[in-house]
Amino acid sequence: MIHEDAPPMHVHVALVHHPVRNRHGEVIATAVTNLDIHDLARTGRTYDVHTTWMVTPLEQQRSLVERIVGHWRKGEGQTYNPIRAEAFARLGVAENIESVIENITEESGKRPLVVGTGAAVQENAITYEACRRQIASSTGSLLILFGTGWGLIDEVMDSCDLLLPGIEAVAGRNGYNHLSVRAAVAIILDRLLGNRVHDPP
């Protein structure tokens, strides 16, 4: 049941650069890219995500993200493109997933529900519709983890409270699922938070 007067959950997104797998299944730290920062900031702001976290254990990479964020929040970027600056107002940087969880817990007073995503996830996954209903009908925070490279390692997936199924193409027509993480974040946020006012229920 949806309580009209209760606020929906705060949704957080984390783009995880470690621990993730490479194409050989090895655990690596991927490089943060400027384009991921921009695309995720814009998508997150559009879907009213509370904070989009860039997660990397590499201090140099965290400094790089902070410099880019600073440029857009307070520097020349703010004057050049205030719309982009607005997206960057909701960007966070963290050393690891646990530190994101601690930060949210500290701010909100309650541990977030942690949701794992991956191209191959099917077992034990909840449906997008069930997750959407939970966001609309609960309070507290939801943290959605996205892995770069070849995806989050099993230990991270196992530690999640919930898993979302992999994004499938049209049933029976295709067997290919190799989206960029930028596309996956956009699709999943739209499935969980997108406005359906134009569509019949």
Place this chain on the structure above:
Amino acid sequence: MIHEDAPPMHVHVALVHHPVRNRHGEVIATAVTNLDIHDLARTGRTYDVHTTWMVTPLEQQRSLVERIVGHWRKGEGQTYNPIRAEAFARLGVAENIESVIENITEESGKRPLVVGTGAAVQENAITYEACRRQIASSTGSLLILFGTGWGLIDEVMDSCDLLLPGIEAVAGRNGYNHLSVRAAVAIILDRLLGNRVHDPP
């Protein structure tokens, strides 16, 4: 009514680099980026798009796209990453929108239904659900146009057979809609073609 034995429409996507607007409303040609090619090829292949077209009047840019596509289809890319190569098998290059339409008409024997997209479109737009039903229940081809830069010019939008509404965030919670074209393509293809097997109707 959906005819089980009739094939659904072939969906084509065109990423238009001209004629589009810049931030001042002037008509320009944007530069093709390597990342747009990769992201759209992967998203298009995942959603079983017939062909993803890169549209630019600049010959040098078309040559660049063809070189990149060749690298992945037949060159070192094919050996390095056959999954990526598969996505590139469905990439096309064209000088302008009319030439994409001619090409589809020639191949399929029938002019495609041309669909315009834009962040601000609301008037005269059909719903995503109606467009989804049309794809599932019709034959022939559907060509969805996406503008780079600040979007397709009015003359192009006016010439479209159908318009899709702008992607809105959660109703009543937000007023920001500045997605990257990569995110917009992913979200719109998921709304029109995404598998809903996990979700109740």
